[in-house]
Amino acid sequence: MEVSVNNTRLNDFLALSRRHPWHLEPFTETLPDGTRAEVWDTGVICLEPALPAQRDLVISCGIHGNETAPIELCERLLQQLVSGRLRCRQRLLLIFGHPAAMNAGVRELKENLNRLFSGAHARGGVESQERQRAAALEGYVTRFFDAREDGERLHYDLHTAIRPSLHEKFVVHPFTHGAPYSSSQLGLLQAAGINTILLSQAPTTTFSYFSARRFGAQAFTIELGKVMPFGQNDLGRLTALEQCLTALISTPGWQPPAPDLARLEVFDVCQEIVKQSENFRLNFSKDVSNFTTFEAGTLLATDGERRWCAQSDGEAVVFPNADVAPGQRAALMVTPVRLTTDQLA
Numbered sequence: 608m609e610v611s612v613n614n615t616r617l618n619d620f621l622a623l624s625r626r627h628p629w630h631l632e633p634f635t636e637t638l639p640d641g642t643r644a645e646v647w648d649t650g651v652i653c654l655e656p657a658l659p660a661q662r663d664l665v666i667s668c669g670i671h672g673n674e675t676a677p678i679e680l681c682e683r684l685l686q687q688l689v690s691g692r693l694r695c696r697q698r699l700l701l702i703f704g705h706p707a708a709m710n711a712g713v714r715e716l717k718e719n720l721n722r723l724f725s726g727a728h729a730r731g732g733v734e735s736q737e738r739q740r741a742a743a744l745e746g747y748v749t750r751f752f753d754a755r756e757d758g759e760r761l762h763y764d765l766h767t768a769i770r771p772s773l774h775e776k777f778v779v780h781p782f783t784h785g786a787p788y789s790s791s792q793l794g795l796l797q798a799a800g801i802n803t804i805l806l807s808q809a810p811t812t813t814f815s816y817f818s819a820r821r822f823g824a825q826a827f828t829i830e831l832g833k834v835m836p837f838g839q840n841d842l843g844r845l846t847a848l849e850q851c852l853t854a855l856i857s858t859p860g861w862q863p864p865a866p867d868l869a870r871l872e873v874f875d876v877c878q879e880i881v882k883q884s885e886n887f888r889l890n891f892s893k894d895v896s897n898f899t900t901f902e903a904g905t906l907l908a909t910d911g912e913r914r915w916c917a918q919s920d921g922e923a924v925v926f927p928n929a930d931v932a933p934g935q936r937a938a939l940m941v942t943p944v945r946l947t948t949d950q951l952a
């Protein structure tokens with residue numbers, strides 16, 4: 608394995624990854640603060656500080672290739688680390704998920720990468736490069752978290768949404784199987800400017816659920832606004848998040864403020880609408896915003912004889928998308944709830 612000290616290949620790691628969208632030979636460099644920067648594959652870089660503090664942090668972006676704001680944010684963080692402007696004091700695995708889809712300017716090439724985790728890549732007897740990438744990413748996250756037992760495991764999987772959202776930034780909290788929600792993580796999300804939380808009520812095959820379930824990580828899918836092409840994002844809207852990530856990476860012992868539950872908008876996922884066939888139709892305009900509400904009984908979607916209706920007043924739609932493949936989620940329906948302190952740990 609090649610070792611160099613002048614960081615020449617890391618200065619533009621994203622561009623390097625995009626030139627090698629499916630595989631990059633591993634190499635190692637040393638950052639100005641002495642941190643070992645190990646490139647494990649295209650888009651995958653593990654930072655190992657000499658004296659790591661207690662958090663093991665995974666930050667992923669670009670799992671969907673056209674969700675560019677998180678990619679630009681992560682690129683900026685990496686450039687600060689590589690130049691020495693930001694010190695790395697925590698173990699950090701930074702993942703640019705899908706360089707090939709970034710090059711094509713699309714969400715996915717053949718399959719939705721974010722439906723292929725927790726072993727889904729191996730089910731169904733289908734071959735695709737996205738399945739290989741999901742298996743590889745699972746392996747890298749496993750290698751990272753398995754390297755030590757006692758770290759505080761965190762995974763922030765950063766996305767942007769296809770449609771505008773009445774709540775611009777929000778989190779999909781993976782199903783906890785009854786475990787309490789982390790007060791400290793809710794505080795961190797609020798400090799990062801994210802006050803809206805969707806609580807999943809079932810296992811999924813997303814990247815964040817994989818890290819939560821397999822490694823007990825505090826893991827979230829974090830939605831950061833609307834999809835825009837590269838170069839057209841206002842990263843100023845992500846300043847609070849950038850400051851929190853910077854504090855996590857560079858300041859051992861940094862603790863976010865306590866959450867303000869009164870300001871938190873929490874929703875339970877109450878229905879998952881799954882497209883059954885090419886007859887699937889959403890019964891509302893293509894351009895409704897995320898969190899648009901419906902009255903109880905409103906017809907939301909049909910697929911042949913199958914009908915989905917709002918089950919209670921105020922039920923809201925998130926991620927409506929009739930263009931997904933049959934068998935995939937075409938919308939989530941969510942309903943407002945209150946989180947109480949006895950649900951937190």
Ligand SMILES: O=C(O)CCC(=O)N[C@@H](CCC(=O)O)C(=O)O
Binds near residue numbers: 721769815
């Ligand atoms: O805007 C959309 O329709 C999709 C945005 C997006 O990629 N969302 C994630 C959410 C993952 C989760 O439920 O945790 C996805 O669909 O993969």
Ligand SMILES: [Zn+2]
Binds near residue numbers: 670671674766
């Ligand atoms: Zn996404």
